[in-house]
Amino acid sequence: MNAAEKWTPDNLQSPADRAIHLEQxxxxxxxxxxxLRRLAREMDAEVKEYGPIEGDLPGQARLRARHVTKPLFKAADDVERAIGDLIAFNARFQRSYEDLPDKREEKRQRKAIAKGKAPQAIESPSADANPEPKEKPHFGEVFDGLRRGA
Structure with a gap:
């Protein structure tokens, strides 16, 4: 992608393009x-040197300096968090749009095998030898072998 061109959603469809976008x-x-961090540290040191203003309580100058520079530190944190958000976007896109169809197809195949609709990878020879369905035992037959008081 050219530096003069802008990124569009069409450009972010492939994993390679998303990786390029993330690195850029x-x-x-x-x-x-x-x-921003450098500027925030320097500004913090600068305003701490101002000292108290007439009428300040003890420690109020330091609190004022921290209060003034806190948005600079937060701005640096927010920009850094934006990088993490771009990484999260990339992972979510891949999971939701690239990997999900494959996972669903795999799940469908497992369900079909479990239900017996699809051929299994390993078929037992005894299953083919006795194709007659087994009858369920009646309620009385199940408990005939049990002794009373056991």
Whole structure:
């Protein structure tokens, strides 16, 4: 994909294109995260040096400095979280649209084998020798072999 072209949903259909998109975004966002963290640390150190303003309570200057710089740290965290969200999108797309049809087909085959509709991979020879269906024993016959008080 060209740098001048924009990403569209059509471009994100294949795993290779999604991997390229993820790496491009990571390459764009990681320097921003680093820059925001650096700026936040420097700004935090700078405003802590201002010292108390007349009328401040003890420790209020430090709290004010933390309160002022907290959004910068949060912005860096949010941009970093965006990278994680892109990774999560990639995984969810793959699970939901690429892997799901195969899983469902596999499940259908297992159910068909369990119900006896599809040929099994390993067939026992005794099953072919006696094709007569077995009759279910009657209620009395099942318990005939049991002794009373056992």
């Amino acid at each position: 975004r990571r390459a764009q966002l990681l320097p921003i995260v680093d820059d």
